[in-house]
Amino acid sequence: MFSTASRRIVSAASSQTIQANRFFGSTTAMGRKVAVLGAAGGIGQPLSLLLKLSPNVTELACYDIVGTPGVAADLSHIPSIASVTGNVPSSGTWPPSHDTGLEAALTGADIVVIPAGVPRKPGMTRDDLFNTNAGIVKALVEGCAKFCPGAILAIISNPVNSTVPIAAEILKKHGVYDPKKLCGVTTLDVIRANTFVGASMGCDPNEINVPVIGGHAGTTILPLYSQVPGFSPSDEELEAITVRTQFGGDEVVQAKAGAGSATLSMAYAGYVFTDKVLQAMNGADDIVQCAYVESSITDAAFFSSPCKFGPDGVEEVLGYGDITPYEQAWFDKMMPDLKGQIQKGVDYANP
Ligand SMILES: NC(=O)C1=CN([C@@H]2O[C@H](COP(=O)(O)OP(=O)(O)OC[C@H]3O[C@@H](n4cnc5c(N)ncnc54)[C@H](O)[C@@H]3O)[C@@H](O)[C@H]2O)C=CC1
Numbered sequence: 001m002f003s004t005a006s007r008r009i010v011s012a013a014s015s016q017t018i019q020a021n022r023f024f025g026s027t028t029a030m031g032r033k034v035a036v037l038g039a040a041g042g043i044g045q046p047l048s049l050l051l052k053l054s055p056n057v058t059e060l061a062c063y064d065i066v067g068t069p070g071v072a073a074d075l076s077h078i079p080s081i082a083s084v085t086g087n088v089p090s091s092g093t094w095p096p097s098h099d100t101g102l103e104a105a106l107t108g109a110d111i112v113v114i115p116a117g118v119p120r121k122p123g124m125t126r127d128d129l130f131n132t133n134a135g136i137v138k139a140l141v142e143g144c145a146k147f148c149p150g151a152i153l154a155i156i157s158n159p160v161n162s163t164v165p166i167a168a169e170i171l172k173k174h175g176v177y178d179p180k181k182l183c184g185v186t187t188l189d190v191i192r193a194n195t196f197v198g199a200s201m202g203c204d205p206n207e208i209n210v211p212v213i214g215g216h217a218g219t220t221i222l223p224l225y226s227q228v229p230g231f232s233p234s235d236e237e238l239e240a241i242t243v244r245t246q247f248g249g250d251e252v253v254q255a256k257a258g259a260g261s262a263t264l265s266m267a268y269a270g271y272v273f274t275d276k277v278l279q280a281m282n283g284a285d286d287i288v289q290c291a292y293v294e295s296s297i298t299d300a301a302f303f304s305s306p307c308k309f310g311p312d313g314v315e316e317v318l319g320y321g322d323i324t325p326y327e328q329a330w331f332d333k334m335m336p337d338l339k340g341q342i343q344k345g346v347d348y349a350n351p
């Protein structure tokens with residue numbers, strides 16, 4: 001029996017949860033565990049906040065080398081259906097030989113979102129992060145292979161063009177690679193493109209869905225603005241909006257002036273991506289979103305394009321339709337770089 005006081009607390013909590021669910025869009029909760037690795041960081045904290053509010057998350061495991069007990073305690077006071085745990089490496093040093101903190105975070109996870117790693121400073125390319133982040137992603141994906149081999153992995157850590165191939169190689173070595181369950185998150189490129197078109201057309205950017213194909217670094221990012229109904233920019237505007245989308249990350253890095261790269265917009269993008277994957281796992285049959293996945297639609301082994309998601313992850317890698325000569329020129333420019341960055345990841349994992 002609840003006392004009157006505790007009943008009041010429960011009912012206030014439920015009504016706030018319902019309001020949060022209305023705000024974020026609701027599907028039936030089905031008992032889904034999401035683990036965030038790098039959860040105390042610039043992306044990890046707001047991403048964990050948004051996932052805590054998702055009606056599709058019932059268990060949220062926050063893992064980082066430091067700080068997650070505090071992040072989890074803080075989040076746990078927000079009324080929603082998700083329970084929260086804060087996990088750190090068990091030995092106090094990283095990587096430990098057997099990390100029971102990582103094991104606890106990953107065991108039973110349906111989706112693992114990985115924003116662990118260092119961000120850029122002005123003047124750096126994403127590839128300049130390779131030497132530090134490759135090792136972090138490798139070790140964390142080894143943990144995923146051991147503790148949650150059936151989970152869908154969503155890699156945010158840069159350089160995504162290389163960290164996703166690294167993850168694939170590590171999963172192969174452990175005999176648990178399923179291409180349907182490994183995605184690089186390129187949603188930030190899509191939401192940037194939608195925002196820029198919305199501003200240009202004077203309409204709600206949430207009504208726009210620009211396919212953005214290729215990879216996630218500079219000119220490997222190719223927004224297909226020709227496929228946006230009603231958007232007819234001049235040649236100059238098309239060039240400006242295309243380049244702005246390709247270098248949107250640099251815009252934020254420069255504005256932050258040494259304090260990191262996009263965190264809030266990336267947290268939102270990571271939340272949108274993860275929640276859609278969860279909706280598809282829970283039976284929604286209309287989930288199509290761009291993701292950087294193993295792909296045979298071009299001669300690059302990994303490529304971002306619209307993908308249909310289903311209960312087991314990527315159900316079908318969709319094509320990207322007709323592209324204009326302008327887009328084809330960018331495509332031709334991108335492919336050698338993208339393939340080189342993929343190979344760099346493969347070589348790293350197979351020394
Ligand atoms: N895919 C995309 O569109 C985007 C990717 N990024 C990338 O996301 C990554 C994270 O960026 P921020 O959150 O801004 O960096 P941050 O430095 O604020 O946070 C990174 C977190 O990772 C943690 N970490 C480091 N090693 C770890 C390990 N072995 N296990 C668990 N956690 C570990 C750190 O303790 C820190 O809390 C960067 O590589 C950045 O380039 C950033 C924006 C967009």
Ligand SMILES: O=C([O-])CC(=O)C(=O)O
Pocket residue numbers: 119120126158188248249250252253261262
């Ligand atoms: O630019 C960066 O380094 C972070 C990132 O990937 C983005 O904002 O698109």
